[in-house]
Amino acid sequence: xxxxxxxxxxxxxxxxxxxxxxxxxxxxxxxxxxxxxxxxxxxxxxxxxxxxxxxxxxxxxxxxxxxxxxxxxxxxxxxxxxxxxxxxxxxxxxxxxxxxxxxxxxxxxxxxxxxxxxxxxxxxxxxxxxxxxxxxxxxxxx
Numbered sequence: 001x002x003x004x005x006x007x008x009x010x011x012x013x014x015x016x017x018x019x020x021x022x023x024x025x026x027x028x029x030x031x032x033x034x035x036x037x038x039x040x041x042x043x044x045x046x047x048x049x050x051x052x053x054x055x056x057x058x059x060x061x062x063x064x065x066x067x068x069x070x071x072x073x074x075x076x077x078x079x080x081x082x083x084x085x086x087x088x089x090x091x092x093x094x095x096x097x098x099x100x101x102x103x104x105x106x107x108x109x110x111x112x113x114x115x116x117x118x119x120x121x122x123x124x125x126x127x128x129x130x131x132x133x134x135x136x137x138x139x140x141x142x
Contacts, residue, residue: 006045
C-alpha cells in the first residue's frame with residue numbers, strides 16, 4: 001500500500017521553500033504526496049484528503065499563526081467524513097517563546113496525532129506515519 005498524504009502550508013503562511021523540501025523528502029521515501037501549496041484553508045486540506053483518499057494530512061506553519069489556523073481542523077475532518085485521518089502538524093506553530101510540551105499538548109487537544117517542533121526531520125514523520133498506519137490497520141482487523 002502506497003501511503004498517500006496531503007501536504008501544505010496553512011492559513012496566511014506563504015513559506016514555500018520548506019513545503020517543497022518536505023514534498024521532495026516524502027516523495028523520495030515512496031509516499032504519494034498531494035501538495036496543495038501555501039496559503040491553504042482548512043477546507044482545501046480536507047477536500048484534497050477526501051478526493052485523494054489520503055491516509056494523512058500534514059500541516060506546516062512557519063509564521064507562528066499555526067495555532068489559530070489549525071483550530072477546528074479535526075472537526076472539519078469529521079464534518080467531511082474523514083474523522084479517522086491522521087493529522088500531523090509541525091513548524092513554528094505559535095508566536096513567541098512557549099514551552100514545547102505546552103505547544104504539543106495544545107495541538108494534541110485540538111485533535112492532532114503528531115506535533116513536531118521546528119527543525120524536525122521529515123524522516124521522523126515518515127517513521128511515525130508507518131507506525132501509526134500499522135496500528136490503524138491492526139485495530140481495523142480486531
